[in-house]
Amino acid sequence: MVVDQNCTMHHLDMELNMELPMECAPIGRTVKSALLRAQDESRVIVGLSAAINVLSKSPDGSLFCLMAVPKDGDSATHMHEVLLEAFCYENDIYVIKVDDATKLSRILGQETVESCCLIQKTWTADQDEERLSKAENQLVDYCEAHWDAPKQPTVQLPAV
Secondary structure: OEEOOOOOEEOOOOOOOOOOOOOOOOHHHHHHHHHHHHHHOOOEEEOHHHHHHHHHHOHHHEEEEEEEOOOOOOHHHHHHHHHHHHHHHHOOOEEEEEOOHHHHHHHOOOOOOOOEEEEEOOEOOOOOOEOOOHHHHHHHHHHHHHOOOOOOOEEOOOOO
C-alpha cells in the first residue's frame, strides 16, 4: 500500500487487480509540516541510535516514530528498525512509514542520511494534557485509520 503526495492511497490487490482510493489531506505535506514545527520546538530526535536511546528511557514522551523504507543489504540496521517498530506499537507510539530517508533527512536539515526520527509530545502549561498542532491531529487521525492494517502504508514525502 502506498500513499502518494496527494494522499491517494492505492491498495493493489494482486488477485482482483483493483485500486481503492481514499481521499484525505495531502499527508506527505502534513508530515513535513509536523516535522518542521516539532523541530522548531526542539521536539525531534533524529537517528536510529538516538531514538532507541530516548525510547529506552522514556517511551511515553514520544508521539510519532517516522521510519524510512529500509534499503536492501543492511541486515543489522533492518533488525534494529523492526525491533524499534515493534517497541513503538507496544508503547502506543504512532509509526509512520515514509518513502525515502534522503527526503526525511533533507526536511530535517541533516547532513547525514537518517532512517528514522521521533516527534516528542508537547504538553499544556500545567503538564496535565497533551497539546497537538493541527498537523499532528491530522497525523493521529491518519495513524488511527491504519493502526490495525496488516501492512502500514508508505507516505511519499514532498521533494525538498
